Amino acid sequence: METTQITETINMVSEEHLDIRTVTMGISLLDTIAGTPQETAKNIYQKITTYAKNLVKVTQQIEREFGIPITNKRISVTPIALIAGKATPDEMLYYAHALDDAAKAVGVDFIGGYSALVQKGFANGDLSLIKSLPRMLTETDLVMSSVNIGSTKAGINLDAIKLMGETIKAITDKSDTANAKMVVFANAVEDNPFMAGAFHGVSEADVVINVGVSGPGVVKRAIEKVKGESIQVVAETIKKTAFKITRVGQMVGALAAERLGVEFGIVDLSLAPTPARGDSVAEVLEEIGLEMVGTHGTTAALMLLNDAVKKGGVMASQRVGGLSGAFIPVSEDAGMIDAVKAGVLSLAKLEAMTAVCSVGLDMIAIPGETDATTIAAMIADEAAIGVQNNKTTAVRILPTNGAKVGDMIDYGGLLGTAPVMPVVEKSSADFINRGGHIPAPIHSFKN
Amino acid sequence: MAKAVVTVIGKDKPGIIAGVSKTLSDHNINILDVSQTIMSDIFTMSMLVNLAQLDEEFNKLQDDLNLLGKRLTVEIHTQREEIFDAMSRV
Numbered sequence: 001m002e003t004t005q006i007t008e009t010i011n012m013v014s015e016e017h018l019d020i021r022t023v024t025m026g027i028s029l030l031d032t033i034a035g036t037p038q039e040t041a042k043n044i045y046q047k048i049t050t051y052a053k054n055l056v057k058v059t060q061q062i063e064r065e066f067g068i069p070i071t072n073k074r075i076s077v078t079p080i081a082l083i084a085g086k087a088t089p090d091e092m093l094y095y096a097h098a099l100d101d102a103a104k105a106v107g108v109d110f111i112g113g114y115s116a117l118v119q120k121g122f123a124n125g126d127l128s129l130i131k132s133l134p135r136m137l138t139e140t141d142l143v144m145s146s147v148n149i150g151s152t153k154a155g156i157n158l159d160a161i162k163l164m165g166e167t168i169k170a171i172t173d174k175s176d177t178a179n180a181k182m183v184v185f186a187n188a189v190e191d192n193p194f195m196a197g198a199f200h201g202v203s204e205a206d207v208v209i210n211v212g213v214s215g216p217g218v219v220k221r222a223i224e225k226v227k228g229e230s231i232q233v234v235a236e237t238i239k240k241t242a243f244k245i246t247r248v249g250q251m252v253g254a255l256a257a258e259r260l261g262v263e264f265g266i267v268d269l270s271l272a273p274t275p276a277r278g279d280s281v282a283e284v285l286e287e288i289g290l291e292m293v294g295t296h297g298t299t300a301a302l303m304l305l306n307d308a309v310k311k312g313g314v315m316a317s318q319r320v321g322g323l324s325g326a327f328i329p330v331s332e333d334a335g336m337i338d339a340v341k342a343g344v345l346s347l348a349k350l351e352a353m354t355a356v357c358s359v360g361l362d363m364i365a366i367p368g369e370t371d372a373t374t375i376a377a378m379i380a381d382e383a384a385i386g387v388q389n390n391k392t393t394a395v396r397i398l399p400t401n402g403a404k405v406g407d408m409i410d411y412g413g414l415l416g417t418a419p420v421m422p423v424v425e426k427s428s429a430d431f432i433n434r435g436g437h438i439p440a441p442i443h444s445f446k447n
Numbered sequence: 448m449a450k451a452v453v454t455v456i457g458k459d460k461p462g463i464i465a466g467v468s469k470t471l472s473d474h475n476i477n478i479l480d481v482s483q484t485i486m487s488d489i490f491t492m493s494m495l496v497n498l499a500q501l502d503e504e505f506n507k508l509q510d511d512l513n514l515l516g517k518r519l520t521v522e523i524h525t526q527r528e529e530i531f532d533a534m535s536r537v
Contacts, residue, residue: 002535003482003484003491003493005531005534005535006452006454006493006531007454007491008534009530009531009534010454010456010524014522061506064505064506064509065505065526065527066526066527066529066530067524067525067526067530068530244534244535247533247534248530248533248534250533251529251530251533315537
């Protein structure tokens with residue numbers, strides 16, 4: 001073995017923030033459904049604490065053996081709206097507390113899957129779940145929620161978008177930070193290990209291990225070495241780096257699955273930033289040649305980055321899944337925060353960027369007085385980008401009561417801090433209030 | 448049988464190799480390969496070692512080497528060999 005190979009790996013971890021962002025155990029709850037919400041909640045607690053009992057212990061041992069940090073240990077479950085089909089909004093809290101209690105009992109960081117899939121319409125459980133969100137997000141600690149309101153196959157549920165705009169406002173009235181635990185999706189994926197959007201799709205195996213790998217710092221360092229060279233050299237460099245990072249995820253995931261005695265699902269290679277300097281997607285884009293993220297050329301650089309990451313990752317893993325690409329949350333990325341503060345990165349540019357990367361408008365603070373229909377219209381725009389382009393998009397937007405443009409809001413820990421960004425003040429209310437359903441695009445008819 | 452790589456990085460001083468070798472020998476661990484250089488006063492060494500088993504013994508070895516690293520004020524990593532192979536080989 002080459003000494004340089006050893007030094008490279010050690011530097012990636014110690015200086016470039018390479019980490020396994022999460023080992024997420026996906027658990028199906030379809031076999032927990034019982035006659036009453038209380039009984040079901042008991043079964044949910046039982047199943048999660050049985051299967052995930054050793055999750056934290058096993059991952060900590062792997063961290064130790066390989067000297068690679070595994071930042072989060074998480075659980076994702078079947079969308080709860082499917083499990084709680086008959087429940088009232090108040091009864092939904094039984095399920096939420098069962099998840100929260102189980103997550104605390106096994107010591108994971110988060111549990112995702114308090115979710116509803118309403119791209120085509122609402123069932124009783126979906127509506128109950130959405131109505132319970134303001135209470136759920138403020139009465140539990142570790143439960144993460146997502147609502148899928150559109151898909152390329154089904155089109156966009158405008159009624160759901162309107163409801164989510166109102167719900168986000170209602171959540172804000174209870175807490176300034178609770179919206180960070182909830183995301184609105186179009187084309188949500190069923191094996192995503194990242195939060196807040198992780199849930200365990202109904203077509204998944206009973207229990208699986210999915211792994212999310214990250215390392216924007218590693219990619220940045222690699223690009224530093226090809227300064228001034230042509231753009232295809234940059235693409236190749238990113239591919240090779242993504243390959244290396246994904247190999248680590250593949251190895252860790254396979255080993256964790258084996259030790260826990262469950263199936264290995266997927267590796268999701270997503271360049272997910274953290275608020276730490278040097279662990280930023282914005283800095284990667286700047287290293288490609290932008291003076292500051294948000295300037296002209298940002299979308300093109302991001303497209304190249306996202307694509308090269310996928311190409312490198314696909315080759316490195318048995319099964320690549322989840323979102324795999326680059327995340328652009330504002331509050332969690334020091335470079336993005338700088339660019340917003342400098343007035344260089346706008347909401348409009350962020351929206352354009354979401355057309356070519358993994359997710360969407362993520363962790364963006366806006367003024368509290370923003371109208372529910374304006375928030376809904378932002379969700380509609382993102383959904384349109386996702387649905388029309390066959391990709392996942394998401395909105396995790398954070399209105400803050402009493403906050404003015406430019407104020408800094410602290411969400412704590414990995415969620416970081418976000419500057420409040422201005423929104424366009426003209427109304428979209430008449431559009432949103434029409435309600436109904438935006439038909440699926442013509443290219444969705446492939447049969 | 449599993450193998451591990453022990454790397455030591457830090458300011459050169461007497462007793463680094465002696466200390467690491469003694470700790471390994473205390474744990475009854477065989478050294479398979481050593482590569483060591485000094486680059487402008489910075490001591491770097493990689494050792495490939497045999498691990499009899501991968502359980503509590505590995506954790507104890509790692510703890511002891513970490514303690515030694517603190518005492519010698521050098522950085523010591525003890526990692527299973529597979530992580531280095533995983534990154535560089537298909």
